[in-house]
Amino acid sequence: MKVxxxxxxxxxxxxxxxxxxxxxxxxxxxxxxxxxxAPRPGQQKNTPSDRPRRELLYAGEGLIQPPTEEEWLAMDKAFTDEILNGAIFPAKPA
Known part of the structure; x- marks a missing residue:
């Protein structure tokens, strides 16, 4: 494993x-x-079937749920509204 x-x-x-x-x-x-x-030289390595199946790379798998399409669309709408009507580009004084 390389980390x-x-x-x-x-x-x-x-x-x-x-x-x-x-x-x-x-x-x-x-x-x-x-x-x-690494283990000490001469120490018997466990075979892959002896080791726990939990791989570090996938330790958090299933814990993060991606947004649904409806949630993405709502976030896009909120972001667009913030860009067009928010403090990022405030209206210029007349």
């Missing part, structure tokens, strides 16, 4: 869990060499 330093900081427990089940984790640091977190 950013920010992701590793925010999901440290998940990173440790992945490494403890035998997965090698590469943590990319901006402007620096990557760090690697």
């Amino acid at each position: 950013s330093a920010q992701y590793a900081e925010e999901h440290f427990a998940d990173i440790l869990n992945a490494a403890s089940t035998g997965e090698e984790v590469e943590i990319a640091l901006p402007g620096k060499p990557a760090l690697f977190l």
Whole structure:
């Protein structure tokens, strides 16, 4: 698994869990060499079927619901109204 330093900081427990089940984790640091977190040499790696099925990439899957078409249209109408009638382009004094 390859993750950013920010992701590793925010999901440290998940990173440790992945490494403890035998997965090698590469943590990319901006402007620096990557760090690697891996099981000890000689430690038996768990096979994919032994590891939990929860993948970090899909950990939040199903938690975010995209807006319906009606909600998109309502947001578009509200946004257009704000642009045309709001403080972004106030009416010019006569």
